[in-house]
Amino acid sequence: xxxxxxxxxxxxxxxxxxxxxxxxxxxxxxxxxxxxxxxxxxxxxxxxxxxxxxxxxxxxxxxxxxxxxxxxxxxxxxxxxxxxxxxxxxxxxxxxxxxxxxxxxxxxxxxxxxxxxxxxxxxxxxxxxxxxxxxxxxxxxxxxxxxxxxxxxxxxxxxxxxxxxxxxxxxxxxxxxxxxxxxxxxxxxxxxxxxxxxxxxxxxxxxxxxxxxxxxxxxxxxxxxxxxxxxxxxxxxxxxxxxxxxxxxxxxxxxxxxxxxxxxxxxxxxxxxxxxxxxxxxxxxxxxxxxxxxxxxxxxxxxxxxxxxxxxxxxxxxxxxxxxxxxxxxxxxxxxxxxxxxxxxxxxxxxxxxxxxxxxxxxxxxxxxxxxxxxxxxxxxxxxxxxxxxxxxxxxxxxxxxxxxxxxxxxxxxxxxxxxxxxxxxxxxxxxxxxxxxxxxxxxxxxxxxxxxxxxxxxxxxxxxxxxxxxxxxxxxxxxxxxxxxxxxxxxxxxxxxxxxxxxxxxxxxxxxxxxxxxxxxxxxxxxxxxxxxxxxxxxxxxxxxxxxxxxxxxxxxxxxxxxxxxxxxxxxxxxxxxxxxxxxxxxxxxxxxxxxxxxxxx
Ligand code: M6R
Numbered sequence: 001x002x003x004x005x006x007x008x009x010x011x012x013x014x015x016x017x018x019x020x021x022x023x024x025x026x027x028x029x030x031x032x033x034x035x036x037x038x039x040x041x042x043x044x045x046x047x048x049x050x051x052x053x054x055x056x057x058x059x060x061x062x063x064x065x066x067x068x069x070x071x072x073x074x075x076x077x078x079x080x081x082x083x084x085x086x087x088x089x090x091x092x093x094x095x096x097x098x099x100x101x102x103x104x105x106x107x108x109x110x111x112x113x114x115x116x117x118x119x120x121x122x123x124x125x126x127x128x129x130x131x132x133x134x135x136x137x138x139x140x141x142x143x144x145x146x147x148x149x150x151x152x153x154x155x156x157x158x159x160x161x162x163x164x165x166x167x168x169x170x171x172x173x174x175x176x177x178x179x180x181x182x183x184x185x186x187x188x189x190x191x192x193x194x195x196x197x198x199x200x201x202x203x204x205x206x207x208x209x210x211x212x213x214x215x216x217x218x219x220x221x222x223x224x225x226x227x228x229x230x231x232x233x234x235x236x237x238x239x240x241x242x243x244x245x246x247x248x249x250x251x252x253x254x255x256x257x258x259x260x261x262x263x264x265x266x267x268x269x270x271x272x273x274x275x276x277x278x279x280x281x282x283x284x285x286x287x288x289x290x291x292x293x294x295x296x297x298x299x300x301x302x303x304x305x306x307x308x309x310x311x312x313x314x315x316x317x318x319x320x321x322x323x324x325x326x327x328x329x330x331x332x333x334x335x336x337x338x339x340x341x342x343x344x345x346x347x348x349x350x351x352x353x354x355x356x357x358x359x360x361x362x363x364x365x366x367x368x369x370x371x372x373x374x375x376x377x378x379x380x381x382x383x384x385x386x387x388x389x390x391x392x393x394x395x396x397x398x399x400x401x402x403x404x405x406x407x408x409x410x411x412x413x414x415x416x417x418x419x420x421x422x423x424x425x426x427x428x429x430x431x432x433x434x435x436x437x438x439x440x441x442x443x444x445x446x447x448x449x450x451x452x453x454x455x456x457x458x459x460x461x462x463x464x465x466x467x468x469x470x471x472x473x474x475x476x477x478x479x480x481x482x483x484x485x486x487x488x489x490x491x492x493x494x495x496x497x498x499x500x501x502x503x504x505x506x507x508x509x510x511x512x513x514x515x516x517x518x519x520x521x522x523x524x525x526x527x528x529x530x531x532x533x534x535x536x537x538x539x540x541x542x543x544x545x546x547x548x549x550x551x552x553x554x555x556x557x558x559x560x561x562x563x564x565x566x567x568x569x570x571x572x573x574x575x576x577x578x579x580x581x582x583x584x585x586x587x588x589x590x591x592x593x594x595x596x597x598x599x600x601x602x603x
Contacts, residue, residue: 002078002597003021003024003025003077003103003199004024004074004102004164005024005074005075005076006072006075006176006195006197006221007071007073007074007188007195008172008174008192009071009190009194010190010192010193013036014036014063014071016073017075018051018055020195020202021051021054021076021202023197023201024077025050025051025592030078030079031046031078031085031086031087032047032078032090033045033075033076033078033091034054034073034092035073035074035094035099035166036073037099038071040171042094042099042168043063044099046087046091047090048085048090070172070192070223072172072174074092074164074174076090076091078090078091083127088126089125091129093125093129093130093132093133094133095134095136097133097136097167098133098136098137098140098165099133099165099166100129100132100133100166102129102132102161103161103162103181103198104160104161105128105159105160105161106128106129106157106158106161107159108159109128112131112134112135113131116134128159132163132165135156135157136149136150136165139153146170150175150177151218154177154179159180160179161177161181162178162182162183162213163175163178173220173222174194174196174220175218176218176219176220177217177218178214178218182198182213182349182377184203184211184212185221185226186203186206186208186210186211187209188206189206192223194226195207196221200212200375207237209234209235209237210234210235210236211234212233214380216229216230250584252394252395253395253397253576253580254590256393256399256400257399257400257444257576257577258444259391260399260400260404260439260573261442261443262439263391264400264442266389267407268407271408272432272435272436275428275432277411277415277428277432279412279415281385281387283384286340289337291318291319292318292336293309293320293321293339293340293341294322294323294339294341294342294360295322295323295341295342296322296323296324296341296344296357296360297324297343297345298326298350298600299600300398300401301344301353301401301402302325303476303478303479304402304409305405307472307476308409308410308413310471311410311413311472312413312416314413315413315417316417316420317417318416324352325350325352325353326603328352328359329603335365336365340366341360341366341367342367342370343367343370343382344370344405344409345369345372346388346401347599348372348376348377348378348379349377349378350599350600350601351600353378354377354381355603357381357382361381361382367381368382369384370386370409370412372404388401388404388405390403393598395590396487396591396593396597396598397487397579399576402479406568407435410435414428434562434566437566438565438566441559441567441569442569442572442573444577448556448558448573448574452578455578456578456582456585459542459582460490460582460585462511462512463491463511464492465484465490465492465512465513465514465515466494466500466504466513466514466534466539467481467484467492467494467495467515467575468497468517468527468531469496469497470498470523470527471523473527473571474495474496474497477496477517479494479572479575480492480494480579481493481494483576483580484579486593487579487583487588487590488579488586489593497526497527500533501530501533508537508538508539509538510538510539513542514531514534515544515575515578516549517544517545518531518543519545519546519564519567519568520545520547520567521561521562524547531551535551540554542554542555543556544558544575545557546567558574
């Protein structure tokens, strides 16, 4: 969690750091800060809330970097883990000699703090991060050498972290370390420039080549260039930020909903050819000796995985289970080598999913990650990576990541079915035909968007929402409820429709809103009975279906298609739009909902 940036060079470093932090704001926005070292003088600015608050604070100060010839700076946007979001707890943290920004968690900070307190160190914040500058001070006082003091400091730290540290004693250097949390470094396009960021988006346009640091790598950036503790691999940076702009939409989330038809097409490119499903990323022998698939993920990615578990069993005829990564990790799971282990993650950095992947790999299982971010931690660990090609997803509420994950997983189910000979050629051709129709089902129709906008007025109050569905429409119901919760802050639950009568139906009254997913091509009569039961008990019903349902208080008419998976994507768009419009009506921040961050790199 959190985002860090660093810069040294001849440009206005203040603005470069602020722009970089804005790119990373989706990782956390409880507070932000920067430290700039110019001509031996250090300026620190911190503000609670979004980067804009920090920018205003700097603009309202007398500070001016425009005339400086060379400067060094580090910046941070925070998602609080230890200590409240206050200026005191915001980064950079400062000690007698150094300033630090940190992404991740120092697990042994209490022990270090207690030890340093016996040596007279006084701590002012509630954070784990502050121990870094005190440790540095402790060692620097003994050896008077910044590089050695930094090395001794990082050797004491346990946990997952990336760090940038600047010192007063050697003001032309940035010390850095990566262990468990992402950190990238690049030479800038202008002479003498070096840039750091916890993901590559702040570097795009400012540099051409990048090093995504491996765990355990540390080093020094100075006017002489970069020194690394071990050999590193240079990669080419993407050169376009166009994905990261809103393209005239009100929110990134809205843009990303509208983009789904295109990115899903991209995710199929080259993978459907010659009337077959191909995954060049997968080995032909992958399924040899495999009797079971186990999936692990969190949040929306978990919902894509749950959807896939139906498809793997239905199409590939292989036993498939799915678990929430944070539960999986601590249940002493039985891992046998006849299991193919699949993790799903938009970011590739989610701490719990990453750990689950490491556990499976260490147990000798074959592992695959379905991921949207190349060069992310998970892609570097898994045996195989299937990229979802959704482009940068900025909205905290995941949308296009889910649709691309689901399509890719569906294609994998067909690929495995073919290898395992559990699908006839005719059936495969039929599924491919349907897959090709998915972009059309994801296309946002004006009338549907307008209907969601109008309905959002009605569904603002009440004591809760139940999203109900059966089969793959159950995970879709979970996803609809999660979308609503995270951006509207209204209570919502996703439930298997047939399970309502085993308890939740007791809640039914006009103030209970039921969002019913009623596909024509999968158990229509069954879901219809479940909704009738709720309607008979006065729950307010909003039915989403291609078929008119007279008992519904409100009805969102999706296009008629000839397959339940196409209905799935038609309904997905409705759920995304409905939650977005409710959030807008409530005046919430759609792209950066409270208490959340885009990438959850703490457990
Ligand atoms: O990057 P990941 O897919 O691993 O992230 C998992 C969840 O944190 C994520 O899906 C989260 O639930 C989203 N905010 C949902 O919209």
